[in-house]
Amino acid sequence: xxxxxxxxxxxxxxxxxxxxxxxxxxxxxxxxxxxxxxxxxxxxxxxxxxxxxxxxxxxxxxxxxxxxxxxxxxxxxxxxxxxxxxxxxxxxxxxxxxxxxxxxxxxxxxxxxxxxxxxxxxxxxxxxxxxxxxxxxxxxxxxxxxxxxxxxxxxxxxxxxxxxxxxxxxxxxxxxxxxxxxxxxxxxxxxxxxxxxxxxxxxxxxxxxxxxxxxxxxxxxxxxxxxxxxxxxxxxxxxxxxxxxxxxxxxxxxxxxxxxxxxxxxxxxxxxxxxxxxxxxxxxxxxxxxxxxxxxxxxxxxxxxxxxxxxxxxxxxxxxxxxxxxxxxxxxxxxxxxxxxxxxxxxxxxxxxxxxxxxxxxxxxxxxxxxxxxxxxxxxxxxxxxxxxxxxxxxxxxxxxxxxxxxxxxxxxxxxxxxxxxxxxxxxxxxxxxxxxxxxxxxxxxxxxxxxxxxxxxxxxxxxxxxxxxxxxxxxxxxxxxxxxxxxxxxxxxxxxxxxxxxxxxxxxxxxxxxxxxxxxxxxxxxxxx
Numbered sequence: 130x131x132x133x134x135x136x137x138x139x140x141x142x143x144x145x146x147x148x149x150x151x152x153x154x155x156x157x158x159x160x161x162x163x164x165x166x167x168x169x170x171x172x173x174x175x176x177x178x179x180x181x182x183x184x185x186x187x188x189x190x191x192x193x194x195x196x197x198x199x200x201x202x203x204x205x206x207x208x209x210x211x212x213x214x215x216x217x218x219x220x221x222x223x224x225x226x227x228x229x230x231x232x233x234x235x236x237x238x239x240x241x242x243x244x245x246x247x248x249x250x251x252x253x254x255x256x257x258x259x260x261x262x263x264x265x266x267x268x269x270x271x272x273x274x275x276x277x278x279x280x281x282x283x284x285x286x287x288x289x290x291x292x293x294x295x296x297x298x299x300x301x302x303x304x305x306x307x308x309x310x311x312x313x314x315x316x317x318x319x320x321x322x323x324x325x326x327x328x329x330x331x332x333x334x335x336x337x338x339x340x341x342x343x344x345x346x347x348x349x350x351x352x353x354x355x356x357x358x359x360x361x362x363x364x365x366x367x368x369x370x371x372x373x374x375x376x377x378x379x380x381x382x383x384x385x386x387x388x389x390x391x392x393x394x395x396x397x398x399x400x401x402x403x404x405x406x407x408x409x410x411x412x413x414x415x416x417x418x419x420x421x422x423x424x425x426x427x428x429x430x431x432x433x434x435x436x437x438x439x440x441x442x443x444x445x446x447x448x449x450x451x452x453x454x455x456x457x458x459x460x461x462x463x464x465x466x467x468x469x470x471x472x473x474x475x476x477x478x479x480x481x482x483x484x485x486x487x488x489x490x491x492x493x494x495x496x497x498x499x500x501x502x503x504x505x506x507x508x509x510x511x512x513x514x515x516x517x518x519x520x521x522x523x524x525x526x527x528x529x530x531x532x533x534x535x536x537x538x539x540x541x542x543x544x545x546x547x548x549x550x551x552x553x554x555x556x557x558x559x560x561x562x563x564x565x566x567x568x569x570x571x572x573x574x575x576x577x578x579x580x581x582x583x584x585x586x587x588x589x590x591x592x593x594x595x596x597x598x599x600x601x602x603x604x605x606x607x608x609x610x611x612x613x614x615x616x617x618x619x620x621x622x623x624x625x626x627x628x629x630x631x632x633x634x635x636x637x638x639x640x641x642x643x644x645x646x647x648x649x650x651x652x653x654x655x656x657x658x659x
Contacts, residue, residue: 159234163355167408169364170217170244174408175210178355178561182206185228185561191221203339211429217244237363243442252441255294257618258551259581260300261353265326274585282582284644289618297365300551301372306349310381310388337397354406368439369407371451375399382501382523390456410437421455421467445623446483452492463527475538485623493550495576498590504532505601515599526602536564539574545655546574555598555612556580556632561607575655580617589614604636627656
């Protein structure tokens with residue numbers, strides 16, 4: 130029987146080299162404001178914005194091949210590039226040029242991923258959550274803020290890149306600009322920020338692209354993605370998952386209204402932000418082309434917006450899923466993902482030929498902060514505990530039932546069962562031994578909280594929800610690292626028989642200079658034991 134165990138270690142034996150950032154020294158971004166790539170073993174996709182509008186489509190040059198950019202939006206600043214038919218595990222020299230052949234930035238390298246059938250000895254992943262936030266909404270000179278400054282977030286991300294990851298996962302909450310629920314308390318519609326900085330509120334009865342809403346969207350998202358990422362990640366294949374705030378609302382259910390699933394206008398905002406700023410999921414032969422949010426007529430062939438796969442040879446298959454866009458409110462039949470997506474997830478856990486199959490949902494496993502849009506029915510009690518003594522308004526029993534089925538499928542694998550989740554604004558790790566009536570001790574399911582990049586004092590669960598993350602009702606955990614409300618990220622090394630984790634942390638109130646010399650504060654290994 131396969132089993133897994135927690136092994137904490139002093140020495141981190143990963144293949145990190147502090148070259149990811151230094152290799153770009155002297156590189157000129159030219160007219161490029163931001164550049165985010167994605168890659169599979171045969172295809173590269175780029176999202177690029179420029180410092181000014183381009184009257185004619187730019188061109189991507191890739192070792193002699195030419196691909197014309199497709200406009201994102203109507204401003205002339207945003208362009209998508211998609212190039213297929215590439216060689217696996219090959220480094221390509223990329224160049225952006227104008228219509229007359231003029232160089233728009235310096236050339237840079239990007240490597241495709243190994244072929245799905247390739248045996249590889251190691252795969253290194255950088256993963257984090259909650260990187261969004263707008264400096265203009267900070268209180269000048271105060272640490273009582275919702276977000277870490279953009280400058281310090283960039284230092285956190287640079288520290289992650291310095292570990293030389295083969296790929297990067299940004300798991301949810303890339304954009305914070307909620308519209309009708311929590312925002313009203315601190316940014317009312319008539320405020321100087323909304324009117325002056327944002328150009329007014331969105332007009333919900335007109336489209337987003339090609340209307341004044343497009344300009345307002347860019348004002349909201351530019352500071353949170355273009356200014357944050359810039360061109361730092363140009364050589365790191367990126368995989369973005371969307372969560373509640375990426376549809377411009379917090380997950381809320383109150384008598385006055387329910388925020389999810391996204392209504393038509395929220396869906397337009399979320400899709401438009403993705404289309405302009407960060408790459409969608411590339412096709413994968415083992416992921417159906419007809420899953421919800423895939424193969425849309427207004428997107429490139431095979432592109433998936435909600436459910437993706439990061440496949441790295443035969444070493445790892447990482448299942449990426451948005452738990453918000455297609456959330457349902459059907460009682461015992463409700464789910465965070467549709468039935469055919471659940472079936473695909475369970476099928477891959479059972480059928481994948483990879484050494485490791487990892488679930489990466491946008492919503493966390495094992496812990497609760499008592500909010501509405503969780504897998505769990507827990508609420509905060511007056512004594513500071515969480516539990517199920519009181520019913521959670523409009524919570525759906527089917528969410529927990531789907532959670533139970535996915536946990537059972539994960540534990541049933543003859544592999545190490547792991548979930549790495551976003552959203553909860555913490556770093557943490559535990560092994561789930563029991564989930565209600567499910568005994569998982571044969572092969573405990575590990576839950577990892579990857580760490581949030583941007584969260585400030587007002588955004589921690591202990592502040593926003595009145596409680597730090599707590600173990601969900603009915604869960605029995607072997608806790609390695611209880612949820613820690615710090616900023617940070619996680620590096621994961623996948624090897625044939627184990628996964629090695631290194632967690633990094635920082636927090637407002639600590640010296641900014643610490644960000645220039647971050648080292649892992651917590652290391653652990655999850656290994657198979659037969």
